[in-house]
Amino acid sequence: xxxxxxxxxxxxxxxxxxxxxxxxxxxxxxxxxxxxxxxxxxxxxxxxxxxxxxxxxxxxxxxxxxxxxxxxxxxxxxxxxxxxxxxxxxxxxxxxxxxxxxxxxxxxxxxxxxxxxxxxxxxxxxxxxxxxxxxxxxxxxxxxxxxxxxxxxxxxxxxxxxxxxxxxxxxxxxxxxxxxxxxxxxxxxxxxxxxxxxxxxxxxxxxxxxxxxxxxxxxxxxxxxxxxxxxxxxxxxxxxxxxxxxxxxxxxxxxxxxxxxxxxxxxxxxxxxxxxxxxxxxxxxxxxxxxxxxxxxxxxxxxxxxxxxxxxxxxxxxxxxxxxxxxxxxxxxxxxxxxxxxxxxxxxxxxxxxxxxxxxxxxxxxxxxxxxxxxxxxx
Amino acid sequence: xxxxxxxxxxxxxxxxxxxxxxxxxxxxxxxxxxxxxxxxxxxxxxxxxxxxxxxxxxxxxxxxxxxxxxxxxxxxxxxxxxxxxxxxxxxxxxxxxxxxxxxxxxxxxxxxxxxxxxxxxxxxxxxxxxxxxxxxxxxxxxxxxxxxxxxxxxxxxxxxxxxxxxxxxxxxxxxxxxxxxxxxxxxxxxxxxxxxxxxxxxxxxxxxxxxxxxxxxxxxxxxxxxxxxxxxxxxxxxxxxxxxxxxxxxxxxxxxxxxxxxxxxxxxxxxxxxxxxxxxxxxxxxxxxxxxxxxxxxxxxxxxxxxxxxxxxxxxxxxxxxxxxxxxxxxxxxxxxxxxxxxxxxxxxxxxxxxxxxxxxxxxxxxxxxxxxxxxxxxxxxxxxxxxxxxxxxxx
Numbered sequence: 144x145x146x147x148x149x150x151x152x153x154x155x156x157x158x159x160x161x162x163x164x165x166x167x168x169x170x171x172x173x174x175x176x177x178x179x180x181x182x183x184x185x186x187x188x189x190x191x192x193x194x195x196x197x198x199x200x201x202x203x204x205x206x207x208x209x210x211x212x213x214x215x216x217x218x219x220x221x222x223x224x225x226x227x228x229x230x231x232x233x234x235x236x237x238x239x240x241x242x243x244x245x246x247x248x249x250x251x252x253x254x255x256x257x258x259x260x261x262x263x264x265x266x267x268x269x270x271x272x273x274x275x276x277x278x279x280x281x282x283x284x285x286x287x288x289x290x291x292x293x294x295x296x297x298x299x300x301x302x303x304x305x306x307x308x309x310x311x312x313x314x315x316x317x318x319x320x321x322x323x324x325x326x327x328x329x330x331x332x333x334x335x336x337x338x339x340x341x342x343x344x345x346x347x348x349x350x351x352x353x354x355x356x357x358x359x360x361x362x363x364x365x366x367x368x369x370x371x372x373x374x375x376x377x378x379x380x381x382x383x384x385x386x387x388x389x390x391x392x393x394x395x396x397x398x399x400x401x402x403x404x405x406x407x408x409x410x411x412x413x414x415x416x417x418x419x420x421x422x423x424x425x426x427x428x429x430x431x432x433x434x435x436x437x438x439x440x441x442x443x444x445x446x447x448x449x450x451x452x453x454x455x456x457x458x459x460x461x462x463x464x465x466x467x468x469x470x471x472x473x474x475x476x477x478x479x480x481x482x483x484x485x486x487x488x489x490x491x492x493x494x495x496x497x498x499x500x501x502x503x504x505x506x507x508x509x510x511x512x513x514x515x516x517x518x519x520x521x522x
Numbered sequence: 523x524x525x526x527x528x529x530x531x532x533x534x535x536x537x538x539x540x541x542x543x544x545x546x547x548x549x550x551x552x553x554x555x556x557x558x559x560x561x562x563x564x565x566x567x568x569x570x571x572x573x574x575x576x577x578x579x580x581x582x583x584x585x586x587x588x589x590x591x592x593x594x595x596x597x598x599x600x601x602x603x604x605x606x607x608x609x610x611x612x613x614x615x616x617x618x619x620x621x622x623x624x625x626x627x628x629x630x631x632x633x634x635x636x637x638x639x640x641x642x643x644x645x646x647x648x649x650x651x652x653x654x655x656x657x658x659x660x661x662x663x664x665x666x667x668x669x670x671x672x673x674x675x676x677x678x679x680x681x682x683x684x685x686x687x688x689x690x691x692x693x694x695x696x697x698x699x700x701x702x703x704x705x706x707x708x709x710x711x712x713x714x715x716x717x718x719x720x721x722x723x724x725x726x727x728x729x730x731x732x733x734x735x736x737x738x739x740x741x742x743x744x745x746x747x748x749x750x751x752x753x754x755x756x757x758x759x760x761x762x763x764x765x766x767x768x769x770x771x772x773x774x775x776x777x778x779x780x781x782x783x784x785x786x787x788x789x790x791x792x793x794x795x796x797x798x799x800x801x802x803x804x805x806x807x808x809x810x811x812x813x814x815x816x817x818x819x820x821x822x823x824x825x826x827x828x829x830x831x832x833x834x835x836x837x838x839x840x841x842x843x844x845x846x847x848x849x850x851x852x853x854x855x856x857x858x859x860x861x862x863x864x865x866x867x868x869x870x871x872x873x874x875x876x877x878x879x880x881x882x883x884x885x886x887x888x889x890x891x892x893x894x895x896x897x898x899x900x901x902x903x904x905x906x907x908x909x910x911x912x913x914x915x916x917x918x
Contacts, residue, residue: 425911
């Protein structure tokens, strides 16, 4: 399990860094926010990202992808994290592509993956129902009606839920509220009768929606994967999602950290630059350590997922847990060390702190990751 | 790749034959072999194991063969370490000669000095200690005042070193001495090798909070040291001193990556044993939470060490990362001991005697010892200063 990047992966990283820096700087996110852009991201930019092949990194070759792997997508996401770029990377290139590739029937893959790779079709996983990430706590019901299913329930924090062409809904087909068994995934068209999906305006100015399912009827071909066995594929996809999101968070943390260190070198008080004060130096040095340690965990998790090693699940929550804490640290310290200017909307450092909380809550906060890590390691 | 595969197989086979079973057990601290003329081998296998490994040069796997080292590449040395870890082989020899002085002599020593000292370090014949800190020179090491005056063919040394670990058990000491008091403090320091048999050298053990006396203070009174024992140039010792500290920090940063790991008790095991378990979980949720937090940090740090090793193999130059390792590893190790004694509860509070077990008392003493980790070899605060200066380029 290598912990250094191959030259192919390094090329992806370099391309992605240049791309986001030039095409999707934080000013682009600010503009989407200030113009109340109804999509919440740029569709033109998304097509460019598809042309660069990123949407196909987790899609098999016979369905139009390259199967380049988790480590490759993580490089793109880390670069996106540096500029806090809004895109459908998480909802579609990562989660949607993984769910369809891993659980989809041949027909479903042929129908959905080529347009996904082309950047023409968006997906959104409708999973969460409570106030935090609890992937088995599913109350949304799917009742069998002849050959069809009738879905009823309420989902929250559905990333890209209001713009997705298809929702992938986790619904209960059997079992009680917290049972791991009895969860089934359904492909539901975003515009199906009975679906309402108002966008929720989030602190990070990125996309999320509430999804309400009122007697939504879908056919048997809407079932994605095994009836009652949705948790098996969800677990694997969520491990991937945690590792790749950890990469995005790492990018944001590294950027917030580097900007803050630069500020310490620029800002003068008492006749000297404030970076000469030991109280700030030590805190900056601690951030450096945490960013480096997080980077190792992220690379290890992606490497393990690509090689399908036994410790991949533990490494995924290790990466996500460390990344959560590191971006919290760098975001908070970033604002504090920038002082008054850090409190202004005009300055960009605050964007990192706001993104930190949303990214942290996505696919498992630190408490979730710690619990899963300990459980996987047998204590 | 096939060469390495062969090397792994051969190494494994050799270890299986040559490492005595008694040396594949958990190593109590008092059975750690440091060599030297005063070495006390509790079991005969310790000496057998040391001699067999030294014969191959594998006590110092990457050092050149001409000085008795193993001559292994970094990759081969890693394989040796992995196979030793897998079999649970103890380190045959540890000490400041191996971890600090040897690498510095290889880099800065004269050919004579290397031939004189390095083979003896490899074979564990001479035990070295470190004469760095002084009562008035701790974190501000460069303000040291032990004087060495060059008088013809000899230096005359007078002064007082402190925290000289195991000086009372050592044969030689490598010392930082002031050879020019008239210039800027960093520019008047030299690096000297001193034979502790000289009657003017007097080590005195210091009793520590753990009840043990691994640290000493060492007095030098009119000690005559041949001028040929100077390493590097006169008054240029600070460069060597810093390089040696990098090796020291790397060594301390390696805590937890030792071969003994296989036998190490984990906080989660102790927590289950003392606090109980429910459905396979540590019964005390707060303790479980703290232990998981620690373990995740330790895991991520271990991956960071591996990443650095892989980067080094790939040709990236090693940087001031060693400062980060020392800081992070020692803080982690202290936390590890906090978790271990927290897991034991009342049972970790015994100083000696009944009803406490030997393991419990040993752990408690080790917990106290661990507090030195973030002080010795440059405090955590000094490490953070170094990161801020050298990595982040923040101004003084």
